[in-house]
Amino acid sequence: MRYQLKGYSEKKKITHIDEIGEDTRLFTLEGGFDAKPGQFVMAWLPELSEKPVSFMAGDPNRETKLAIKKVPEHKVESERPFSHEVFKLRKGDSMYLRGPYGNSFMDFPPKNYYNGAHNTAFLVAGGVGAAPLSFLSEELSTFDYLGVEVSFLLGARNKAEAEGWQEQLNLPISVKDNLFISTDDGTFGKKGVVTDLFDDIGDVTEDSSFYICGPEVVLQQASERAANYVPEDNIILSAERYMKCGDGICGGCGITGSDGVGYLVCRDGPVFTYAQLKGGDLGKYRRLKSGLRIPIQD
Amino acid sequence: MASKLSVNLTENLVIDPLIMNASGVLSYPANFPGWEDYLGAFVLKSIGYEPRDGNETPVYRGAPAYTINAMGLNNPGREAVVRELEEYRDHLEKPLCASIFADTEEGFAGIAAELDPYVDFFEGNYSCPNIRPGEETGMEIGKDPERVKSYVRAFRDVSEKPFFAKFSPALHIYDHRNQSDINLIKVSESALRAGATGICAINTVPGGMEISIEARQPLLSARYGGVGGPGIKPVGIGAIYSLRKNLGDDVPLIGVGGITYPQDVLEYVMAGADAVQIGSHLRRLEREGTIYEIESRVETMGNFLETIEDWLEREGTALEEIRGCAVE
Numbered sequence: 001m002r003y004q005l006k007g008y009s010e011k012k013k014i015t016h017i018d019e020i021g022e023d024t025r026l027f028t029l030e031g032g033f034d035a036k037p038g039q040f041v042m043a044w045l046p047e048l049s050e051k052p053v054s055f056m057a058g059d060p061n062r063e064t065k066l067a068i069k070k071v072p073e074h075k076v077e078s079e080r081p082f083s084h085e086v087f088k089l090r091k092g093d094s095m096y097l098r099g100p101y102g103n104s105f106m107d108f109p110p111k112n113y114y115n116g117a118h119n120t121a122f123l124v125a126g127g128v129g130a131a132p133l134s135f136l137s138e139e140l141s142t143f144d145y146l147g148v149e150v151s152f153l154l155g156a157r158n159k160a161e162a163e164g165w166q167e168q169l170n171l172p173i174s175v176k177d178n179l180f181i182s183t184d185d186g187t188f189g190k191k192g193v194v195t196d197l198f199d200d201i202g203d204v205t206e207d208s209s210f211y212i213c214g215p216e217v218v219l220q221q222a223s224e225r226a227a228n229y230v231p232e233d234n235i236i237l238s239a240e241r242y243m244k245c246g247d248g249i250c251g252g253c254g255i256t257g258s259d260g261v262g263y264l265v266c267r268d269g270p271v272f273t274y275a276q277l278k279g280g281d282l283g284k285y286r287r288l289k290s291g292l293r294i295p296i297q298d
Numbered sequence: 299m300a301s302k303l304s305v306n307l308t309e310n311l312v313i314d315p316l317i318m319n320a321s322g323v324l325s326y327p328a329n330f331p332g333w334e335d336y337l338g339a340f341v342l343k344s345i346g347y348e349p350r351d352g353n354e355t356p357v358y359r360g361a362p363a364y365t366i367n368a369m370g371l372n373n374p375g376r377e378a379v380v381r382e383l384e385e386y387r388d389h390l391e392k393p394l395c396a397s398i399f400a401d402t403e404e405g406f407a408g409i410a411a412e413l414d415p416y417v418d419f420f421e422g423n424y425s426c427p428n429i430r431p432g433e434e435t436g437m438e439i440g441k442d443p444e445r446v447k448s449y450v451r452a453f454r455d456v457s458e459k460p461f462f463a464k465f466s467p468a469l470h471i472y473d474h475r476n477q478s479d480i481n482l483i484k485v486s487e488s489a490l491r492a493g494a495t496g497i498c499a500i501n502t503v504p505g506g507m508e509i510s511i512e513a514r515q516p517l518l519s520a521r522y523g524g525v526g527g528p529g530i531k532p533v534g535i536g537a538i539y540s541l542r543k544n545l546g547d548d549v550p551l552i553g554v555g556g557i558t559y560p561q562d563v564l565e566y567v568m569a570g571a572d573a574v575q576i577g578s579h580l581r582r583l584e585r586e587g588t589i590y591e592i593e594s595r596v597e598t599m600g601n602f603l604e605t606i607e608d609w610l611e612r613e614g615t616a617l618e619e620i621r622g623c624a625v626e
Contacts, residue, residue: 008359008361008510008511008512008517009356009510009512009513009517010512011512011513042355042356044355044356044510044513044517046510046513046515048354049354049355049356049519050355050356051355078354096510096512096513243355244352244355244357244358244369244372245357245358245360245367245369246358247358247360247581248580248581248582249322249323249358249360249365249367249577249578249580249581250322250323250325250357250358250367250369251322251323251324251325251326251329251343252325252372254324254325254326254328254329256328256331259331260331260389261331261332262324262328262329262330262331262332262333263332264324264329267581281328287326288351288374289351289352289372290349290350290351290352290372290373290374290375291325291326291343291372291373291374291378292349292374292375292378293326293328293374293378293382
């Protein structure tokens with residue numbers, strides 16, 4: 001099911017916490033969500049706030065996994081930021097989760113592989129964007145997607161983060177062979193940003209697909225770069241905007257797409273094609289809590 | 299060419315189709331492009347004098363039979379809305395309505411004056427329940443006929459555009475028989491005498507609460523919230539019926555509250571509404587042309603509108619014929 005009508009927040013105990021670098025944590029919680037890659041939960045910490053977090057794992061019979069990155073001090077927009085407070089949680093504490101919400105990467109499956117054509121899916125992850133793409137890589141490695149070769153591009157800040165992801169990403173063996181890593185400071189893998197890894201991925205046919213998740217600058221630049229290889233319909237990205245209701249009502253997460261069409265990230269997304277978003281707010285504008293539309297400074 | 303679902307809300311204000319979004323849903327000018335085929339007008343989120351963050355999340359819960367929210371009047375403030383309208387006004391091919399709120403008459407008029415060049419009509423928010431304790435706006439104004447009068451007069455000092463005073467169901471619930479000094483009819487008459495064009499009813503039902511049994515505490519950060527969605531429709535219908543019955547045939551009425559099925563639109567029209575708004579259920583209505591199906595969307599806007607048209611055709615009637623027909 002893509003969307004469960006239950007709207008109440010379920011109490012899920014944290015069963016395990018893993019560190020990924022200094023500012024990212026992977027929370028493993030009691031399971032029970034029937035989510036597809038790309039969907040998100042609204043995670044509630046009572047007396048604090050409620051925030052959208054993408055599923056890294058969300059199977060009814062498996063534990064839930066959520067990766068959360070601490071927002072850097074200079075970008076924090078409230079007195080008690082959720083991403084900082086959540087780092088105070090310990091194994092045995094609970095988060096309250098409602099979901100899954102949104103659409104899924106699976107709404108945009110790789111093209112034409114079922115015709116026997118060999119097809120490649122490039123999963124392009126900037127930092128914590130690796131979490132939902134890890135979920136996607138598992139799905140794309142199932143029998144349903146035989147014929148799709150998955151490559152995983154990961155951009156991390158430094159060695160600690162790169163190694164942390166390498167350990168935590170649940171990549172199928174075939175994908176592990178096609179894992180490319182870059183670090184900003186060059187302490188692991190290639191020095192540079194994740195789009196620099198495009199030089200190393202080999203041949204890209206027009207039928208290939210790019211699935212991109214990460215900070216806005218990665219969404220923007222990786223999409224532009226991918227557009228040199230494939231049609232804009234084959235470039236799929238997970239957008240992120242500030243959310244208040246998470247259910248398609250309030251309009252706070254609005255993002256303007258191509259041709260000026262208004263989309264809500266929580267209801268029309270968070271997964272969009274580059275064709276839907278190119279030339280709009282992507283990389284340019286976002287809304288604050290008050291709804292104020294401001295240029296994105298990165 | 300006007301469709302079968304076109305109405306004249308006022309002499310010069312054509313709403314085609316007769317359905318608008320409720321204030322607070324979709325909310326901002328940039329979110330409306332793509333809805334032109336489905337909504338007859340676009341209503342902005344209530345605009346205040348200064349920017350306002352609103353309440354901390356959680357601010358909302360949606361359930362099958364209702365929604366509850368305590369957004370807290372978050373809005374970018376009048377200046378930012380003007381800027382956004384300057385950029386987007388020409389992209390929005392439908393009449394635009396600005397909902398406005400303030401806690402002084404001067405503030406109210408100030409917002410109206412600045413927005414006047416950019417919008418086609420106004421909604422006075424005299425009904426929001428999600429105000430701060432002690433804050434004298436929203437439903438605090440709406441329960442006082444004298445205050446309503448002074449706020450509407452302040453608006454009329456700066457604008458000649460159509461103005462709809464939006465009131466809380468609390469007034470109707472308190473005294474739906476119009477027997478006391480304070481009720482929906484009394485405040486509506488006060489608004490009209492002061493220069494309002496028409497009345498919009500209802501806003502959310504105030505004082506609602508959701509308790510998370512998992513967390514064993516209220517869900518909304520503001521504790522109480524306004525209740526919308528299917529459950530409140532009968533209250534909205536009753537309010538519109540009462541308004542049409544008591545105010546007569548000529549006052550324009552916008553009916554809102556719990557519209558979920560196409561038939562609900564017809565119900566509001568028969569109760570006396572000229573045009574209607576959809577709030578909560580808009581999250582479940584899909585614009586055509588999406589490249590995939592979303593299970594949570596129960597209906598497409600196209601089907602929704604066609605169902606209303608089909609009914610009118612089957613009955614051999616038109617919106618203006620059935621408007622208010624249920625009111626004795």
